[in-house]
Amino acid sequence: MRVGETGETASSEPRLRAEIVAAGASLTRLGLIRGAEGNISVRIGATSVLVTPSGWAKGRLQGACLVLCDVGAEPPRGASSEALAHLLTYQRYPHILALVHAHPPGVLALATRGAIPDPELLKEGRLLVPRVARVPALAPGSRELAEECAVALGRAPAAVMARHGAITSGSSLREALQRMEVLELLAQTALSARGGRV
Numbered sequence: 001m002r003v004g005e006t007g008e009t010a011s012s013e014p015r016l017r018a019e020i021v022a023a024g025a026s027l028t029r030l031g032l033i034r035g036a037e038g039n040i041s042v043r044i045g046a047t048s049v050l051v052t053p054s055g056w057a058k059g060r061l062q063g064a065c066l067v068l069c070d071v072g073a074e075p076p077r078g079a080s081s082e083a084l085a086h087l088l089t090y091q092r093y094p095h096i097l098a099l100v101h102a103h104p105p106g107v108l109a110l111a112t113r114g115a116i117p118d119p120e121l122l123k124e125g126r127l128l129v130p131r132v133a134r135v136p137a138l139a140p141g142s143r144e145l146a147e148e149c150a151v152a153l154g155r156a157p158a159a160v161m162a163r164h165g166a167i168t169s170g171s172s173l174r175e176a177l178q179r180m181e182v183l184e185l186l187a188q189t190a191l192s193a194r195g196g197r198v
């Protein structure tokens with residue numbers, strides 16, 4: 001069963017907390033985030049979202065430190081500085097059940113050349129991230145950045161945030177994570193093909 005579908009309410013919360021902890025460790029291990037960078041969230045039922053806390057190393061999260069948010073409200077104290085981008089996205093697109101924000105080095109390197117990952121480069125790209133949107137460079141944690149991320153995620157399952165990182169959505173946390181990994185693979189492939197070093 002997918003995250004957020006019927007029955008995925010209070011009883012599934014401990015499992016979802018464990019999934020976020022594992023996702024933080026995975027993103028860190030893969031080098032897609034370092035230290036306290038990035039953030040992860042999953043929808044629980046229709047009105048609640050679990051978000052990673054501000055300032056915690058994502059490789060060493062604990063289930064109890066995750067912050068429960070109301071989709072229609074301002075992010076509570078202690079939630080990730082980018083939590084508003086997550087909440088606005090969940091408000092607008094009921095089909096989105098998980099979000100991952102990371103700072104993938106290949107995506108960032110490609111962006112310095114004015115490019116974003118091209119889904120057509122690899123079979124995985126076409127399957128998992130058929131479209132990639134762009135988000136302009138805006139202040140981290142700002143309402144403007146949150147708004148632009150929500151708009152971009154309405155157009156595409158992945159968005160590159162200029163001079164910052166990337167955000168991916170999914171119908172499960174596993175899918176959002178896979179999309180982030182494929183986005184970075186597409187970027188690394190493009191850089192290698194151009195003889196660039198990452």
Ligand SMILES: [Zn+2]
Nearest residue numbers: 038101164165
């Ligand atoms: Zn960031």
